[in-house]
Amino acid sequence: MTATLTPPRTGRATPAQKPLLIELRRGLGPWTGLAALLTVLVTMYGKAPGWQGHWAAVTNLLHVSAGLLAGPLALAAGCWQGGRDRRRGTADLWESVPRSPLRRLFVTVAPSALWPAAGVLLADAVCLLATWPYASAGRPYLELLATDVVAVATLGALGHVVGRVVRWRLTAPLLGIVGYVGLAVGTYTQSAARWLGPAADHQFLWDRPVWWFGPVSMVWTTGLALTALLAHGLRPARLRPLALVPLAFAVAAAGLILRLPPDEGPWRTDPALSRQVCDDGTPQVCLTAVDKGLLPEVSAALAPLNARLKGLPGAPVRWIGGPEAPAPGEVGLPDAGQESVRGRLLRPDLYVNSAVTWLFSATCTPGDFAGPNAERASTIHLAVIEWLAPTPEDYGPDTTAAQPYIDRLHAKSPAAQRDYLARYLAADGCDPDEVPVP
Template sequence: MIGILGIELRRSAALPIGAATAAIGVAGLYVLALTGQTGLWDQQWNLLAVFQRIMLVVLWPLALAAGAWQAGRDRRSRMTELLGTTPAPGWRRLRPSALATALSLAAGYLIVLGAGAPRVAAAAGHPGSGWPAVTAVGVLALATAGMLGLGVGRLLPYAYTPAVLGVGSLAGLLAAIEATKLDDATKPGLALLLPYFTSTISEFQAVSGTVSAGQAWWFGGLAIGGLVLFLATGRLARALAVVPPALGLALAAPLLSGTAFPVDPAAVAEVCTADAGPRVCVTAAHRRQLPALVAPSREALRLLAKLPNAPASVHEAPPGTGRPQPASEAWLDSDNLGATDDPAELTARILAGAGTPLCARGDGDHLAVLRARAVTAAWLHGSHPVPGQTVGPAEQAIRDTMWKKLVALPAAEQQRRVAAVRAAGLACGDQAAALGVGAGR
């Protein structure tokens, strides 16, 4: 069997199929470098594993068409009748072809993972949870496409079958993206039956283990069904090819109904400074950024000391944790943590809203809140505008007017209003109304 498999790998289209998979996948990773978007996958192993799964929207149709092409080689070589006269069962002759196709697709997928690994290893602060299972399911999903292609290609051994399968499946997967856009991102439901994920995740999320298990049952059933269709010789055996996918779907359905992308507790756990200075904390996912945050954070705490009951520590505030902000802490949004390498701008970002993150509110003027947060940061910083602030001339004129109104007030009133902005931020209140110097406020 090993010798036959080696011949199959050398002389069939299996190795070119795997090479094409690897080439397209690696290109999909690194083409984002041209636009500076490698942060979509290179910050954590979970992100890389999920991004690879997203690329299956292209790789899956390719594998499906390649499997159908592989299945039609006997017909193209005009050897169907000759091989039919051999005494060996047909399934024994076809089995190495199926194995070679699956192994080549799996190797191509893993080469893509290996190509992204150096960047992830250099940047990841926390490895993430569950990414090996996500990768394993991706390998299985891609091999499943190959098996289905082999089965359909043998059932419909026509020259146009690979092209129809490839183009048709790509169109179907793209249509599925549009159909699932309005679904709850945390509970994709039926979208989890697709070979790819329809959205990225953050570095604070993981793919649920139950989701990976459910998808493994589903794609495993599909793969076995495709293999049965490829190896079967009689009508009854081919009809039985629907049984494994049906069983896989029945086992998978209960596992795919929960939250697909929960918050990873290990990723949001705090990592803090241990020296004698004021404490500065980031999430485990961003632990590599802690040294660069220490000096800007302590400068922000020094400036926040102008307020009564000033905070004594700085903490990164990841989204979705639901933890209320204590009055003794200044918080920095995770998005702001990696937005700049300038220490002065980092300090200004901590000072926005007097050390409170932007709160999503269903009412009020969002732009007015942003203006109030910027002017508050300028008052604490002692200069307007603060470092790193870039807005259009019209917007800057509005903020200049607000700044002038604020500093024209008595010093005690200025302090009271800035403290009110912080109090509103701690309670997710209206910070623009608390500052009270905007138009119409």
């Protein structure tokens, strides 16, 4: 008599009982996740000077990179993964598995959705860690990054369904190209529909998104994916109208997004980030709180100019940066955040030159700056700017015509220089005849 040994039950599923884990390890899924990770990281690395210092900047570029690059990649890879069983002739084998068609579909679609989303999520974490030492104010907008991850997973799932339905082998690359073109075109539209896409751009560093935009965007994208999955996977056919439920949620979410202002979208000025932070100099230098870490460098860069302006009639009382329009006695500053890299002012000399240009800029009506002395006044204007804040040699206009005036200004005594600068500040910048000759 032969005894048959039966392995004890441990309560744990064997690998054969874990189809989801098996699906996640095989096929194109892991490679798609790696490709999404490298695509976003390489894109971000090439533009690191532009975002590694502000939370809004890194969030914006991650948003565009995930939506415009990783999104079409997930769409094409998901489509190829969706047609895998048909190409290998294993579709009938899957049909024989004792599970519902919808459950089988969710198992097979998981690699197409989860792997590219995981790649984008890891890239987000790396870039946020790279920004953390240099950001001086604010916070990372994690709700928007989560929205991007969900959008990439949605595109992977939609591509998978297309791959199962369409049998043409070139569907995957063409779908990726069409997806890229569609997302790119959507970012340039001037209507509120641009905020439905996962790659809409935003610029201002002192803004924050409205609290509901992230969750509503997730409902919009996941509603589309669930609609496609239910419409394809529900059996029998009489159950397919259930796919209208997530579609209704998606349409409702899209309706909320379409009510956003076309230009601003979900972004609003954050009072905590846009408030002015000032030094104690004369004229006073003020930056927005989001750039408060740059205030010492900006103040040091403007210090020689402020020393010449201090106490002169017509000189500004305050330099200000940010979204607010300058009040009387104030002069706007160039955006310090755009001129900095990793929390440091990139070109102090160029920054001061731009500030002086803004100081002497005047809003003239058509026909004001005309007459026989207009060309001479323009040359003197350039000479005064070059005298106070010379343009760097690798940047700026030709100053040959203005050089004689520049030499005269340098040759004057300090008292004569202050007297001329006071007369220049008091003159009407729109009337060439009032511009004093050095």
